[in-house]
Amino acid sequence: MSFSTQVVFAKMSLQLCISNIQHIFATVLAWIGVRGPQVRLTSTGKVNPVKALKKNISKPATTPSSVNYHFTRQCNYKCGFCFHTAKTSFVLPIEEAKKGLQLLKQSGLEKINFSGGEPFLQDRGDFLGKLVQYCKQDLHLPSVSIVSNGSLIREKWFQKYGQYLDILAISCDSFDEDTNQTIGRAQGRKSHLDNLFKVREWCRDYKVAFKINSVINTFNVNEDMRENISELNPVRWKVFQCLLIDGENAGENSLREAERFVISDQQFQDFLDRHSTISCLVPESNQKMRDSYLILDEYMRFLDCREGRKDPSKSILDVGVEEAIQFSGFDEKMFLKRGGKYVWSKADMRLEW
Numbered sequence: 002m003s004f005s006t007q008v009v010f011a012k013m014s015l016q017l018c019i020s021n022i023q024h025i026f027a028t029v030l031a032w033i034g035v036r037g038p039q040v041r042l043t044s045t046g047k048v049n050p051v052k053a054l055k056k057n058i059s060k061p062a063t064t065p066s067s068v069n070y071h072f073t074r075q076c077n078y079k080c081g082f083c084f085h086t087a088k089t090s091f092v093l094p095i096e097e098a099k100k101g102l103q104l105l106k107q108s109g110l111e112k113i114n115f116s117g118g119e120p121f122l123q124d125r126g127d128f129l130g131k132l133v134q135y136c137k138q139d140l141h142l143p144s145v146s147i148v149s150n151g152s153l154i155r156e157k158w159f160q161k162y163g164q165y166l167d168i169l170a171i172s173c174d175s176f177d178e179d180t181n182q183t184i185g186r187a188q189g190r191k192s193h194l195d196n197l198f199k200v201r202e203w204c205r206d207y208k209v210a211f212k213i214n215s216v217i218n219t220f221n222v223n224e225d226m227r228e229n230i231s232e233l234n235p236v237r238w239k240v241f242q243c244l245l246i247d248g249e250n251a252g253e254n255s256l257r258e259a260e261r262f263v264i265s266d267q268q269f270q271d272f273l274d275r276h277s278t279i280s281c282l283v284p285e286s287n288q289k290m291r292d293s294y295l296i297l298d299e300y301m302r303f304l305d306c307r308e309g310r311k312d313p314s315k316s317i318l319d320v321g322v323e324e325a326i327q328f329s330g331f332d333e334k335m336f337l338k339r340g341g342k343y344v345w346s347k348a349d350m351r352l353e354w
């Protein structure tokens with residue numbers, strides 16, 4: 002082989018080698034998550050891995066500014082459409098839960114909502130109270146709220162923890178006790194409404210903003226709630242359209258069969274029209290609801306509801322917030338569109354308690 006042939010051969014080998022390295026680099030980047038438009042091509046059509054990596058690092062991650070932490074799935078009610086059912090009895094030790102909340106705060110958490118199951122069930126409300134106190138006193142979160150069915154709350158709880166709580170939302174779907182019984186929104190024959198009105202008074206006495214959540218379904222869709230809602234005078238009345246979630250209240254392995262509760266979009270709209278004079282009403286259709294919440298389950302895993310079921314990420318306690326949140330299915334635009342960011346600290350509210 003002549004000398005010039007040897008040079009040409011060596012050059013070709015070198016080029017082949019470089020292109021292989023570039024290919025391997027691009028594959029690795031794609032594998033670790035630098036995909037699609039983030040993999041930048043040079044003018045020669047080759048991947049510029051340094052730029053690609055820089056771009057990915059500088060891309061702002063989703064901020065968990067508002068998170069719903071369903072720390073328990075246990076509940077004393079049996080609502081037929083429940084979409085967070087008692088599939089496990091697991092509850093994290095409180096120190097682990099606090100650690101997770103601290104991680105969220107470091108990632109930009111401003112509003113935490115504790116939900117369930119029934120959050121007042123664990124340790125007679127003490128587990129919840131301690132978390133509420135920790136979030137306000139230690140983490141200084143602007144907003145700490147709870148969603149509860151209201152049946153297990155005692156005045157003592159308000160005396161101890163009320164000062165740390167911004168908002169308490171009580172679920173109420175009907176002002177007719179028989180309808181509540183039919184829905185399953187009750188424990189035995191106990192009155193759901195008596196509790197609702199009692200808790201409303203305590204919120205006034207202990208200066209906690211009071212909210213109502215209602216799920217509109219086959220059994221309450223024709224009800225007129227204007228008078229009762231006006232009397233209770235909540236800061237917000239959230240009105241949800243009954244939603245099917247595979248594995249929770251629909252499909253195989255679910256603990257509920259909510260199909261008979263489902264209403265059409267038109268029925269939901271008719272309900273909203275009937276209550277259009279209520280200024281604090283905030284409607285949430287199925288579409289708005291599905292992707293616009295950051296939901297953490299009892300293991301502190303984000304739940305992705307985009308496929309109509311709840312697909313869990315890894316726990317933020319194992320992989321950190323930034324990695325777990327990528328699997329949350331959270332639609333930040335929809336969150337803002339549905340008015341997810343509102344005046345959520347009681348310090349900023351002008352309330353006539």
Ligand code: SF4
Nearest residue numbers: 076078080083118150
């Ligand atoms: S109150 Fe009803 S909807 Fe809420 S967790 Fe209990 S059973 Fe489910």
